[in-house]
Amino acid sequence: MKKKISEDLRSFMEYLQIEKNYSQYTIECYRRDIEHFYMFMAEQGIASIRDCQYVDARLYLTLLYEKQYARNSVSRKISSLRSFYTFLLREAAIEKNPFSSISQPRKSLKLPTFFYEDEMERLFNSCQSDSALDKRNRALLEILYATGIRVSECANIRLDDVDFEFSTILIRGKGRKERYVLFGAFAEEALQTYLQEGRLHLVDKQHDHPLLFVNFRGAPLTPRGIRYVLNEMMKKASLHGKMHPHMLRHTFATHLLNNGADMRTVQELLGHSHLSSTQIYTHVTKEHLRKTYLNHHPRG
Structure with a gap:
């Protein structure tokens, strides 16, 4: 599974860098979010990214809330995984995106501070x-x-x-x-x-x-x-x-x-x-x- 994980991630990272032209910082954030989800999969005994279902995506969201992640962090992780699965769907590596119907929490509005x-x-x-x-x-x-x-x-x-x-x-x-x-x-x-x-x-x-x-x-x-x-x-x-x-x-x-x-x-x-x-x-x-x-x- 580790080999396949690295292949999927590597392909997605290359896509973000070459096609989307994202900064290295943004790409690193995507990588950390996706690796966090792989850790969840290992804990739940989900053998492959292709075996993940909507119910698993819902469980992952529930666990993020239980661990008291900030709303912005939860929103970013779900967004990262949705993009990752959309990419795999485009590459015909999967048949369905389990995160497509997962609703993201509204981001908390942090008002910008400024000088008078x-x-x-x-x-x-x-x-x-x-x-x-x-x-x-x-x-x-x-x-x-x-x-x-x-x-x-x-x-x-x-x-x-x-x-x-x-x-x-x-x-x-x-x-x-x-x-x-x-x-x-x-x-x-x-x-x-x-x-x-x-x-x-x-x-x-x-x-x-x-x-x-x-x-x-x-x-x-x-x-x-x-x-x-x-x-x-x-x-x-x-x-x-x-x-x-x-x-x-x-x-x-x-x-x-x-x-x-x-x-x-x-x-x-x-x-x-x-x-x-x-x-x-x-x-x-x-x-x-x-x-x-x-x-x-x-x-x-």
């Missing part, structure tokens, strides 16, 4: 010194706030990805998708200052590399390093808590919507494939909508 404009100002004020690292920190903060890119995407920006003539940056996002993001005058000024007066002092000419952001040793700044830098800014700005990797991304989207940007434009700028991923930000604009209504409606 005065909090952003405090963050910018925390990196005002003339040191090379503060010049880098300000450029880093300006780019993340100006573009809404992910921390991992920021770490992968190359020097030649930045186009100052058109104020754009080429971003390589999830699933190897590429998109261009815009930046404004504040980000451009901070970036130019960093390149001319910050990065040159941090990078040894003999060990230069093409990545835009560097650490204090001049080596590429990793996503973990970026998160550390941002949390240090939080402390200097006397803001409580830790900065979640997506907080500046959430702030970017929220401030755009609050200032009148349409949902489709924000979706494009964030690099979301589906509008539903962007719509989670609408709740944070309700206060803005309420004020607009009260100010402009005749009976407000």
Whole structure:
């Protein structure tokens, strides 16, 4: 059975990578979910993936609830297995998908946290010194706030990805998708200052590399390093808590919507494939909508 399991999994992983063009992180999540189900099969004495019936799929769902898995985790596991069986069905390896009729639990809505404009100002004020690292920190903060890119995407920006003539940056996002993001005058000024007066002092000419952001040793700044830098800014700005990797991304989207940007434009700028991923930000604009209504409606 192990040989067949590896063949099925290997084929599915190749399908996700080559045909679906999923990121390695996403593929790894699928693999873990499917291997978890194989462990369940072994415990239940189910000899083959082809022997799994609807009643077994229902039992697996019940056990996930009994073990108190979070709703989002249960939903993801069921989705992974449904996709896996759909693939096997397409390959004529099975005759029926036992997960096709299994209803997924509704995902819990986790509201995005973001910074208010005065909090952003405090963050910018925390990196005002003339040191090379503060010049880098300000450029880093300006780019993340100006573009809404992910921390991992920021770490992968190359020097030649930045186009100052058109104020754009080429971003390589999830699933190897590429998109261009815009930046404004504040980000451009901070970036130019960093390149001319910050990065040159941090990078040894003999060990230069093409990545835009560097650490204090001049080596590429990793996503973990970026998160550390941002949390240090939080402390200097006397803001409580830790900065979640997506907080500046959430702030970017929220401030755009609050200032009148349409949902489709924000979706494009964030690099979301589906509008539903962007719509989670609408709740944070309700206060803005309420004020607009009260100010402009005749009976407000």
